[in-house]
Amino acid sequence: MTKQRKALMKPNGRSEYVEARRIIRNAAALVRRGWIQGDIAADADWCTCDPEDQAAVRWCAVGAMYAANDTRPYVSTARLELLLEAHIGDAGKWNDAEGRTADEVAAVMAAVADASNGWDIWRGLDRKRLPCP
Template sequence: MTPAGLRESVARLLRGAAMRVDRGWTQGGMARDAAGCQVTPRDPDAVCWCALGAILAGRGARQHACIALSRHIGGRFFGRVADWNDAAVRTAEDVASTLRACADRVERGEL
């Protein structure tokens, strides 16, 4: 895949993750079903996702997308994204808008 193709794939994945978070967001787990039980991000019963879970539920360059998001929020490790997502002050709107802003930066070649 070309660098431009990879950027496009990562940005698409991040935007898809933002759409998942718009539908349902969680903290303290990657994904949850309608009963609030933790499930894997790709489980068909998943109805809400954390930032990382929303990325991992997608297809494509997931590792690159996770790294881009981590860098976008100022971290160096995926754990930083989980801590950021789970902060008491964080909202679903924060997460979705950050995923979209990260996608924009990836498209511009900044990440």
């Protein structure tokens, strides 16, 4: 993260939400580039890898959010996942559903980033218990 971006971030929920939306849009772009079902991420040989690994070339919806989150710990990836799940239910099951396509996953992620009720959902996540990082 650049010094300029850090300077622009203020410790309030609204700026965190703005960053969350950017991360989800970037994650959607990763899914468009390469998508996988049944795993969090894979390399060019379809071998499982960490979503943030340089070798990763395909990601599930959640894996893409881990890979795209360049602000941690400022924006919690667990919280990003909860925001997505507020719209689609269990992200893993949804991503891995038979018949699901990369285009659909990317489109829904982009829609979540731009949802008109996103700020209200994001603020509501403060009341949820998040897993430890």
